[in-house]
Amino acid sequence: MKTELIFTGTELLLGHVLNTHAQYLGKRLSDMGLEIGLQTTVGDNWNIMEDILLTALKRSDLIVVTGGLGPTADDLTKEVVCSVTGVPLELDKDALSKITDFYEKRGIKITEGAVKQALFPKGSIILPNDCGTAPGAILEKDGKMIVLLPGPPREMTTMFENYVVPYIDQKCRGREVTKYKVIKLTGISESAVQEKIKDLGGRGNPEIAYVAKPGEIQVRVTARSQSPIEAENLVNQLFIEIEDRLKEHIFGYDDELIEEVTGRLLASSRLTLATAESCTGGLISAKLTSLAGSSVFYKGGIVAYSNEVKEKLLGVPGEVLERYGAVSRETAFAMAHGVRRVIGADLGLAVTGIAGPSGGTPEKPVGLVYISLATADGQFCQRYIFPGNRQAVRQGVSNAALDLVRRHLLGIEIFIDKD
């Protein structure tokens, strides 16, 4: 089914707002097996919208439009759709009573603009807005489908998942679908990943693609088939081969984050963690506490941004700092043991390094970092030199630190610098 996406809104066109709809809908619709030919972003401009919609109707079977369903004068989408398709606008009484309810509950007086949100191209399927006021709609006309979704991201995604996905699923039965899985790797470079599996690529269907992020490499396996099960099988066959060759580097799959994986392992092993952060300055603890329920395994941390705090709060001996420096294996060990003891956790995780842009020397360059883990009966340390700017180094270090905990919990011991 030939599909195209139209994003309306001057704020998107002029870059005042980042267009996240493009990624969300592009990904979801292509995952469902629809053939996306084009994405277009237009401002709130009648003539250009009309022009684009006319062309889209000639070229595609399914057109998904976001934005322009609201109460104000620059919300034009439904009016343009009616003009282009020759369908009249009609008041939907159900929609109007829901909108009236919404306003009354909040004690706001209903306006003319609010009523405008209950007008739809005649014969549309109305899509409820579970997170706001403006409903969406699907208009079928001359074998084409036009889906109208609201602009605010939460309203758009909720309406899409609840009402558009089931609609498309029903329309698409028997068509070719795309399935994929993503393998997420850490502790290995992109070129090393490619080297290990390059003979598996180039098949066309299934196919392999790579994405590199700070501290993380993603391998995506994609396959197409008319049968969803066949597509999944194609993915899985190749996936198993890749998994086997890279297994010690895999930390997760699909949308999983390293903090989710490590957090889950900590929770299931009933162990608690404390963190001592220097160059990451709280980023590791911020990642862990972004997870709901993290208080089960995360007890707390110390951001030791000065040597004074390293000594006073973490008990790093002054002579260690003096002899080896704040960015050293010895300091990392002392920080990890210190925070484990002071906070009273099963595991103490520490990082110390040089995030840049200044502070580097020939012996200790920007990007150098020591990550250490202290346990009841041992200690580990890993030394890295991370590439990139301050933000990339901090992201890379925090992911690698969370991965060190994961490896320890799984008994994967492939440390460069074990003790």
Place this chain on the structure above:
Amino acid sequence: MKTELIFTGTELLLGHVLNTHAQYLGKRLSDMGLEIGLQTTVGDNWNIMEDILLTALKRSDLIVVTGGLGPTADDLTKEVVCSVTGVPLELDKDALSKITDFYEKRGIKITEGAVKQALFPKGSIILPNDCGTAPGAILEKDGKMIVLLPGPPREMTTMFENYVVPYIDQKCRGREVTKYKVIKLTGISESAVQEKIKDLGGRGNPEIAYVAKPGEIQVRVTARSQSPIEAENLVNQLFIEIEDRLKEHIFGYDDELIEEVTGRLLASSRLTLATAESCTGGLISAKLTSLAGSSVFYKGGIVAYSNEVKEKLLGVPGEVLERYGAVSRETAFAMAHGVRRVIGADLGLAVTGIAGPSGGTPEKPVGLVYISLATADGQFCQRYIFPGNRQAVRQGVSNAALDLVRRHLLGIEIFIDKD
């Protein structure tokens, strides 16, 4: 000058990669006064690219295309441009020698694909790639301009700023330009902001627009004129009126972040800060330490994610926790004083609250937070109920906490809950 943007790349079309070019180029080009009519994203597909480029040439004067300049077979942009304009491809010897140099320096053997990067539509202006291998180009043909930029974001933005901006500036002399300023506010709701300045809007030129983010409201003042100075004056006149009405809520301008503003104030006042975080779990310290040079004013922090850590490390009395609870004004004060003393900083900043989704009660709902600041001779506390999900609450709280420090340093004392 009628302008449109074409982004090529199947990874953008299918949402495997977030299209940040759309925002960057949309913003930069509209700021320069160009009239952007449309943004289109196409996959690496010859027929659709040809179709879109032909339509764009009919409609617009300036067409900016990103992606598809690389060495591989799916890089089609230059070939499609030649096909559509009837201009032949030609080898550029300068470009080839630079590419050869780039490969030789890295000890990589030059490939056929690498040579392809030195082919350009005949008569193009070649744009050097200061961050990679594939050069860009500008082709002028029949009064139209086609700008070709590489896909990787850093290469694209660097080439755009260094070579395309001066080119457009020169072409645009005497045309209408747009200027704007953004005022960033905190501690006030969007509707309260609108209420205070609504009589200033609706002028058309200059005009006001609003954006709401967690813990932050932005007011954008935009004006157009053929004279850049006149446009700036129009912005400034309205800007001064708005500034005057909202001054106690303004924390910054344009792209400034609250952590940058507060960090700068701390550095210039030669005061040091320590943080004690509960619900934000390190997000405040992560924001502060994202700034290069933050060790001047930031000494460190304690993430007190359990009551045990609040007692043991911050010295919050057990009876305070028991009587008032961990989320209370009294605990916030004890945390702020505790961290100030333990870390040995001039200021102690503490937050305790309920980020959700669970943990809320009728008396203490999700979003409730106490933010406290302890100084050498006093203490302040502010109580908020932040709307939104866990991530929105954490962002809102961390911004409000950094703002509390800013207000204290500037002597702005408008606390709800002062002590």
